[in-house]
Amino acid sequence: xxxxxxxxxxxxxxxxxxxxxxxxxxxxxxxxxxxxxxxxxxxxxxxxxxxxxxxxxxxxxxxxxxxxxxxxxxxxxxxxxxxxxxxxxxxxxxxxxxxxxxxx
Numbered sequence: 001x002x003x004x005x006x007x008x009x010x011x012x013x014x015x016x017x018x019x020x021x022x023x024x025x026x027x028x029x030x031x032x033x034x035x036x037x038x039x040x041x042x043x044x045x046x047x048x049x050x051x052x053x054x055x056x057x058x059x060x061x062x063x064x065x066x067x068x069x070x071x072x073x074x075x076x077x078x079x080x081x082x083x084x085x086x087x088x089x090x091x092x093x094x095x096x097x098x099x100x101x102x103x104x
Contacts, residue, residue, distance in 0.1 A: 012099040013090050018047050020104050021087040028101035029075040031067045040067045040096025047087030057089040067096060 008027050011019040014034060026044070033040040046060030061082055067073050081103075090098055 007103065008101050009104055010099050010101050011104075012097060013093065014097050016089075016091050016093050018051060018087060018089040019100050020084075020102055021047055021051060022104070023083075023085055024088055025081040025083050025103045026063075026088060026100055027077055027081040027103065029063070029065060029077075030072070030099045030101075031065050031074075032072040032097055033067055033069065034095050034097050037069050038095050039069050040094065041065065042090050042093040042096050042098050044088065044090055044098075044100065046084055047089045049086040051087065051089070057091050060084075065096070065098065 013019060031040060042065045044063040044065060045057030048056050048058055061084060065073065088100065088102060
């Protein structure tokens with residue numbers, strides 16, 4: 001039987017918010033504009049401890065994401081990905097659908 005490191009789950013946001021409030025690892029990112037022909041931007045950040053529904057984040061582990069017009073960006077993080085101790089969220093989202101692949 002294969003040995004899996006964890007169960008990776010996709011979570012999607014189209015506006016500022018929290019992907020997951022709690023300890024998790026970011027394994028991959030898929031981003032695409034919500035309006036064809038337009039660009040999209042967002043920042044993936046560490047969630048402030050205890051936040052569950054707001055888009056309040058810090059810049060602990062900050063990953064900017066920019067997608068060109070009519071493009072799609074897919075990013076896979078090597079080995080164990082990025083550990084977010086208190087949770088993972090997105091801020092500064094504009095014109096983008098952002099899906100993260102996390103262990104939870």
